[in-house]
Amino acid sequence: MTDPDVSGGTAWRRIADEIAAAIARGEHATGDTLPAATALAERYGVHRHTVRQAFRHLAEQGLVTVSRGRGTQVSPRRVAYPLGRRVSMRANLGRLGLVGSSRMLSAAQVDGEAEICATLGLENGARLWRVEGLSLADGTPMGTGTHWLSVARFPDFDAAFRDGGASMTAALKAYGIADYVRLSTRLTAKLASGREAELLEIEPGAPVMVSVAVDALPDLTPIHLVSSVFAGERMEMVVEPFAE
Template sequence: MTVIDRDSGVSVWRQIEQTLSEEIRTGQWGEGARLPTEGELSERFRVNRHTVRRAVGGLADRGLVRVEQGRGIFVRENVLEYLIGRRTRFTENVKRVNRSPGGHAISLTRQRVDREVAGVLGIRAGAQVVHLETVGEVDGRPVSYGSHWFAAKLFPRFEETYRATGSGSITQVMEAHGFGDYERAVTKVTARMPDAAEADLLKQPRNRPILYVESLNVAINGQPVQASHVRYAADRVQMVFETRPVAGPTFEEEP
């Protein structure tokens, strides 16, 4: 039981909010951790549920927790600010904010491409592609699950180069095949609910949305080199779209 000072001049719900906030700040409740239920908090602080609900609402307003109907109260994750621009690189995005990138390949195969992906890559349907599926991690926690396609004729040594990087770096594979300066040409973002496999790989419940990102990377001459469909945990990633600043007209002052 935690004692509430009812003579302090600070409202009871505010004291509860401050106590829980301090526990989150000091790491007693880590990112993504589920806090005790309203009933358990009511018993701990010896108050009614309405008071607890108001304290939790204060934490939610400050962005410290999220409340999921039917599941509980969870500490909000440290959201990754993910820049989408001409040069979009997962590792660079993560390191830019002093966090640790990681991840692993789920599968790496060669297959015949379907009509949809073929159209994006500018090759004929049924042509051979390298198909790579990956999980991207930040600080050891999954944030993305990606499916990537590369025209096989452009990447004859994809598999050996990818494995030789040790870290599974797509950028290094690109460089090894002469496409080190590849750029982002198209990015389409859709919010939707995950299927069972996606939720499992992202380690999140199925009732929490994901960001489904379809993208195309091209070589410096505009040739398509990589098509990707990546699912991001929406509560762990914030997409930030970079745009090139446009200089406005310059006017000379009249004498």
């Protein structure tokens, strides 16, 4: 089958634009499953690969989520997540009217790599906590992160993190740290690995944002490094350098 060209763009773009307009009009609600690629291909008189290209474009725009076994579903609105001097996932999501939650995935003590130890002001090879967690908004996975902290400074951190509901803010309060600040955040992008895709419930190879951040005490002593991966179709980072 030869896909017809249409005035003003290719066939896949026309299909994507029409679906996006239907979502904007409320014809497809959040969580709705769109018709299968084969059904839409028949409707538009195109090859199913053309429809799949339209779906990929919509996913890149954050409008749909394409998942094996579940089809193509209308995504929740993309979360505009603020990055300021103080970064608390649950507090920031709460300001956006979303309920934030977290789960601890794993925790282990390891010999710290040179770069991580240097960032935290520790000797090379110092014992570190390596703790993995998953962050959700209204029950939807948004990001997964690996946290690094000093074992000497934070004994039994695995228990504190678990008992605090996988909240870094709650875990640090267990050690008398009521306030901490963001020293730096480095943002890059990549394609999701198989495990990242499984945790975030996205397609392997989907675009994800990578954040490497360092938190410190108010006197700017670094205490925490976290490397996170966020679903690009669900999150956008808004840099607010003067925000608290």
